[in-house]
Amino acid sequence: MSSEPELSILEAIRSALFDEMGRDERVMVLGMDVGQLGGVFRVTRGLMERFGPERVVDTPLAEGSIVGASLGLAIGGMVPVAEIQFLGFTHQAFHQIGPQLGRYRFRSRGRFNAQVTIRAPFGGGVRTPEFHPDAIEAQFAQEPGVKIVCPAFPDDAKGLLLEAIRDPDPVLYLEPQRLYRVIRGPVPAGDHTVPFGSSRLVREGKDVVLIAWSAAVHMCLAAADQLAQEGVAASVLDLRTLIPLDVAGLIAAVEKSGKAVVVHEAPLTGGFGAEIVATIQQEAFGSLDAPIRRVAARDTPYPPGSLEDYFLPTVARVVAAARATVEY
């Protein structure tokens, strides 16, 4: 592994885009400001110079048409990677994502499929304005036909993005904006893909398992460090993809200790954590020794950056929930 380059999550995403556009000339990138500027986070910087303005396209300011046109582009033989500037603005394209891209294979009985990747940064902790941090991934879990992917590490960022672009079905690829530059790690060179529906146990511990995805995984790792000092050994499970969900991996991780905490940045009520809890208690009821606690954002609108620490889950809340679960 040491021979592998150390990349940030942002660099890993960019390198995957360079690789795949070089490998497959049908792949194109479209979205607001993705070309000349390289995107508001510079994720796509350099792509236009390298692949030209036909394959790296600055679009008008209209999310619905970015997503809807991507379906048409895919039917026409292209492989679009659409960027929505922030996940919160997928709401403007909501009627196109699930009901159109997600159902087109089904509606056409397999004649057409939407090989489209929708990339979008999301998540809090960086004092962004309203809408920009919204973690609304759970809303897409009710859109059968769509896959939801949320890497937390540079190697998965690359492996899951290559998998997403090559997946014949529409994939929502969620990028943890807070981690873009702060999390660095080794990234396998060359053609590295990570299959969907495979969770990853990123830390082993016998007392309790902390379950999360995207940026919350790192909050769980920090909590696990603190818990270790208290003598509590916590596992951390990174789901990596929500749809498809790795039910087997999830259950296996929970059965080790019979105790679990689910952590996410989205508001509590109706968050995907509820699905995780419901799935566990259905599949592993007998081995549960304590209620599964959820540590999530509050059921309020996202507040201004200066207040977001009161809104979001914190390491302290995760530690407290884990402690209460272990001591139950």
Next chain:
Amino acid sequence: MSSEPELSILEAIRSALFDEMGRDERVMVLGMDVGQLGGVFRVTRGLMERFGPERVVDTPLAEGSIVGASLGLAIGGMVPVAEIQFLGFTHQAFHQIGPQLGRYRFRSRGRFNAQVTIRAPFGGGVRTPEFHPDAIEAQFAQEPGVKIVCPAFPDDAKGLLLEAIRDPDPVLYLEPQRLYRVIRGPVPAGDHTVPFGSSRLVREGKDVVLIAWSAAVHMCLAAADQLAQEGVAASVLDLRTLIPLDVAGLIAAVEKSGKAVVVHEAPLTGGFGAEIVATIQQEAFGSLDAPIRRVAARDTPYPPGSLEDYFLPTVARVVAAARATVEY
């Protein structure tokens, strides 16, 4: 009660609209085909003749502007009751419902509030075309600031609608299209309101509780009848509102038997049933004697009407799940 008129759900909704528009001249109805035609289900029939074309308005075919304009109308002192022709088409207005109506009070720090009711029929079993039956209520549970109301009986249809129109915050009022004309019952005359966040135990039984909302409540009642013949006594809890959720009533109903089944018409994964299960196991872990089973639609796009019985939950599936839960 016998002195009360027997009304269908549709008639109860219509009578509530007549009453409230008569009582409060700020109340107006807007949406596609709601005026001259009285709506595609004739729910608003007669309102235009009675209250005139300024207060009962046929709008252009654009859901986003129906909802967005309703916020402006509310700020301007009107009390809009907007009809979206079918809940599936709220996706076209998704960016206006949660992020705008749902957050406007918060954003303006109480200077403005969105006293808007959005009515929409939904649900399957009537062989409607694609999109028309979509049960996407869970997606709105991740939009803090919005309330979600789903009556299953004529008296609640009236009581919850009057409550919704008078509620100073935005309310999504979901109408079970399959039951519009088939469920009749007594409806209190005059000013009958039902507070949000109060569930209703519509059947008592000691062995297991079946939890549902909207049309699925009647599926549970039918299942309870069958179960009774097998000697299984099932309670049926009608949640009536999802946001706010009656946690206390839910827990009380579950603790009686320690066994519960949740039933909904939406696809399983990420449906609001997951929230119900997560809430119960968190609040009533100790008293649970069996895993809570969920009976829901499949995780596929909604199929054509001729196949919907394979997709939707059925009385048989509810009975089987209840039996397995009781025998656990």
Next chain:
Amino acid sequence: MQELLGVDGTVRGPSPMSPDQVVAALRLMLLSRAVDDRLIKLQRMGRVGVYGPVHGQEAAVIGSAMALDPQRDWIVPASREHPAMLRHGLPLKNMFATYMGNFDAAAVPAGVRLLPRQQSIGAQLPHAAGLAWALKLRRTPGVVAVYFGEGASSEGDFHEASNLAGVMRVPLVMLLINNHYAISTPLHRQTAAAQLAARAEGYGFPGFVVDGNDLLAVYAVTADAVSRALAGDGPTLIECLTYRMGFHNTSDNPKEYRDSAEVDEASQRDPIERVRRFAIREGMWSVAQEAAALEEIRSEIETAQRQVEELPRPGAAAIFEHVYETLSPRLQQQRAEALDEARPR
């Protein structure tokens, strides 16, 4: 407004369509009316779910479709353009399967350049823009013709797709079928614009209004738009002014919102009668030919309907097909349960 074919069947100047094309169009128009009648009958018998007739809009739908090359061009329909879909290569059997609830048999066959019907109003417009964009990027000769109603023109999707198509200068022909109604909503409640075609200027491409009940004019305007698109000159918006003679669909009753005088007046401009007069005057068509054509059409319809009736109905397994390319373990489990529950007991 562009007009060529008078109500009396006389043409201004030379016909843009050859005699063969006119006869083919007339036959398709007659087929369309016969299909309307049959599917409405089947719906009344409970064998069809909901059906929205083409009645009155045949010239707009067929005149435009005749200007396309099925081997080269794509059609992106809304939900009331099945004559165009048939002309473009959809078998009549598949069309009947659509309405008789057999969605597997309804699929667009491989090789036919046609997207499925769209029931979310306006949602097909960005798809069409994207497909036309792909043709341009891949240097594939061809245009995309997208159909939508005047009601759809109020949706944000219309605006966003039109603006994008203008910026990318894609080979798109936008066929706005203005039949003056969106369910019960009349044109003047739908927009205050004098002409919807005027919106094209706001997107940087040309827009035209044409008498949508005039087969020849619709054909000519569409053919020009196709040539422009093929020459790389980008999109065109064509507003076909027509009238929805029948109900919105089989669950609608127009008497509730429009008076019959309006309908009677519109029936004076029936699109088929005009073509018939023209074709007979020009000696392309005769009463005898029409009788023969109607007989053929009747048996084609019989055959298509019977073929669908004889097909096995899709079962529980069908709802798990084409959800994703491969089913997740959870979906496999749901499928197993569904098949088990569906077994006759």
Next chain:
Amino acid sequence: MQELLGVDGTVRGPSPMSPDQVVAALRLMLLSRAVDDRLIKLQRMGRVGVYGPVHGQEAAVIGSAMALDPQRDWIVPASREHPAMLRHGLPLKNMFATYMGNFDAAAVPAGVRLLPRQQSIGAQLPHAAGLAWALKLRRTPGVVAVYFGEGASSEGDFHEASNLAGVMRVPLVMLLINNHYAISTPLHRQTAAAQLAARAEGYGFPGFVVDGNDLLAVYAVTADAVSRALAGDGPTLIECLTYRMGFHNTSDNPKEYRDSAEVDEASQRDPIERVRRFAIREGMWSVAQEAAALEEIRSEIETAQRQVEELPRPGAAAIFEHVYETLSPRLQQQRAEALDEARPR
């Protein structure tokens, strides 16, 4: 394009604005520049989150706002129109609180006819249409002025709101601030339309293009639109052609996507310099007056900033305020937990 005030400060014909109005506008323009400078400085010091300057757009924003009556009309802003908001009655302190992250202190005071800033591009347009509709329904004299950028004009919300406003014929003045950029996206990538004002015809109301760096022309065109709206003649679309002189916001660097020559050229058309020349020539303004005004402005800004700094910062409780009129039991429980966790340990 409508123009009145030349770059050299000469006017074509009589000025539509009185000397007092011109001086008030000039002072507001100077305040706007000073606020830009201060908030950019505070952002660099880490005391402001993100700030998007008005630099270059002062005439478009202020000229239009001056044509409104704060006692009668409403303003529905996007996010770059705070001079208009100040003119309409938002205290400078509240404006500073907006950017200094104190949202309680940032609220629009009761009685001020102003909606909050909108950060979802285009989403305010249907709100404005609805508010104008309410004025009409309630027979309340007044108009609604809504601001949005040329980028916003690509969103479906622009289209749907415009069409609805046209059908309902509401008193709406749509101020399209075309500053030629949406972040890095230049106008020609945003639309192929020669003029965005041309879109008005497609909605059934008039549209005008005006030199957005010409205070007097913007004022005149807006005043006409206000009169039309008050007379019941419905909406007007006004495209103000201007240029974003600065960065999109403090996290943007325009050098990455546009060359300085373009900016230098635009700076020749600086909207403030024109008014200054005009006012001095007409004897309404002097170097001495300007020095005094700048001194006043400096201290007003000092005061506003200090007032915000001296305010208590909102705490955990604030995020549970104004979610709903009343908190559900679950939210009350979350609030209790949050307050408990926030207690210093």
